[in-house]
Amino acid sequence: MKMIIIRLIIIVYCFMRSIVYTKKLLFFCFIIIGLNTSFAQSRLQQWDDNVMINLAERRTEEKTGILLFLSNTYRYGDVGIPAGLLIGGIVGNDRQMRENALYVASSTAISYGLTELLKLIVKRPRPYIQNIRIVPVYRAMGTSFPSGHTSSTIATATALSMAYPKWYVIAPAFLWAGSVSYSRMYLGVHYPTDVSGGALLGAGTAASLSFMRANQ
Numbered sequence: 771m772k773m774i775i776i777r778l779i780i781i782v783y784c785f786m787r788s789i790v791y792t793k794k795l796l797f798f799c800f801i802i803i804g805l806n807t808s809f810a811q812s813r814l815q816q817w818d819d820n821v822m823i824n825l826a827e828r829r830t831e832e833k834t835g836i837l838l839f840l841s842n843t844y845r846y847g848d849v850g851i852p853a854g855l856l857i858g859g860i861v862g863n864d865r866q867m868r869e870n871a872l873y874v875a876s877s878t879a880i881s882y883g884l885t886e887l888l889k890l891i892v893k894r895p896r897p898y899i900q901n902i903r904i905v906p907v908y909r910a911m912g913t914s915f916p917s918g919h920t921s922s923t924i925a926t927a928t929a930l931s932m933a934y935p936k937w938y939v940i941a942p943a944f945l946w947a948g949s950v951s952y953s954r955m956y957l958g959v960h961y962p963t964d965v966s967g968g969a970l971l972g973a974g975t976a977a978s979l980s981f982m983r984a985n986q
């Protein structure tokens with residue numbers, strides 16, 4: 771019981787400290803919302819559409835299967851990475867690993883929450899609704915900007931890389947997150963600007979919460 775109370779106190783403490791960094795998170799949010807004002811610009815929208823059409827025209831059955839699989843791994847990575855750190859920290863009695871588990875999980879969760887908020891504010895239609903020439907592999911629900919898969923996986927990869935700044939951590943983390951991000955465009959469910967906005971939000975969230983990572 772005592773340990774549970776201590777852990778709750780630590781979580782509340784981290785949450786209270788995160789309030790100090792709210793301005794930073796809002797700053798990144800406003801940058802992303804600002805990007806949305808460019809959607810009405812014909813050149814940017816035309817570029818977005820052309821990229822999506824070109825990707826759709828170059829699909830193959832093999833690549834589609836691989837990228838659909840990669841797209842679906844985002845939940846396993848977003849949940850599995852912090853869960854693995856937590857389990858490793860408990861089994862190995864490693865306090866730093868447990869703290870980093872909380873940092874990665876918080877970065878991913880807050881990024882996800884901000885993404886859902888921005889989707890409600892921006893309400894950008896999916897590419898295949900905006901332009902009937904864009905044919906998706908499947909029709910995703912909800913709105914388009916920013917890409918939730920991208921924001922959460924980039925947040926996970928960024929937080930993990932900041933907690934363990936080694937090449938053998940950074941390279942596979944961003945290879946996975948980058949592959950998931952690219953898959954969203956390839957599958958026809960997100961524009962490049964959706965993915966860019968999601969990446970900025972995810973990285974910004976993890977960077978803003980970096981005070982939560984364990985000191986090496």
